[in-house]
Amino acid sequence: MSITTKEFRYENLQEDETVILKVHGFIDENAEFPEISTLKAGHLVLDLEDVQLINSIGIRKWVLWLQNSTIPVTLRRCAPPIIEQVNILLGFIPEGAVVESFFIPFFCEKCNKNVNVLVTEGADYTLPGAHRGKIEAPSSQKCKVCSSPLEMDVLPQKYFKFLKL
Numbered sequence: 426m427s428i429t430t431k432e433f434r435y436e437n438l439q440e441d442e443t444v445i446l447k448v449h450g451f452i453d454e455n456a457e458f459p460e461i462s463t464l465k466a467g468h469l470v471l472d473l474e475d476v477q478l479i480n481s482i483g484i485r486k487w488v489l490w491l492q493n494s495t496i497p498v499t500l501r502r503c504a505p506p507i508i509e510q511v512n513i514l515l516g517f518i519p520e521g522a523v524v525e526s527f528f529i530p531f532f533c534e535k536c537n538k539n540v541n542v543l544v545t546e547g548a549d550y551t552l553p554g555a556h557r558g559k560i561e562a563p564s565s566q567k568c569k570v571c572s573s574p575l576e577m578d579v580l581p582q583k584y585f586k587f588l589k590l
């Protein structure tokens with residue numbers, strides 16, 4: 426379990442030519458992303474599991490940061506606030522960027538708890554392209570604590586919109 430933090434920060438977990446930036450906290454007016462041209466990378470992977478929130482200033486900073494990327498961008502373990510923006514704002518992620526995996530919010534009534542379930546491209550969904558993207562949403566999820574069936578806490582037609590574009 427990650428520690429919830431509001432403060433924006435990132436870690437660079439570079440592996441050879443691939444820069445993996447793990448982003449934490451709020452993407453807001455305090456967010457300072459590294460200049461992509463200085464990263465000396467052939468591929469940029471953004472690990473977004475611990476993003477708690479993105480506000481309007483953060484969205485602007487994010488878009489300006491990524492729009493001039495000259496290297497391929499992959500989004501990994503996208504937290505729900507990121508997927509919401511991918512759905513709402515055309516151009517939130519650069520053209521050709523790949524959403525490799527993301528979380529779907531579920532809810533356990535018995536535990537009264539939110540549970541995020543990770544889905545992965547290729548295994549659970551396909552990205553839009555020559556064939557329209559599709560998702561085999563994991564409908565029969567069970568709570569790891571009480572084994573009750575979980576209910577999806579988002580509207581599929583909204584939350585999976587980016588797979589149908």
Ligand SMILES: [Zn+2]
Nearest residue numbers: 533536568571
């Ligand atoms: Zn439960």
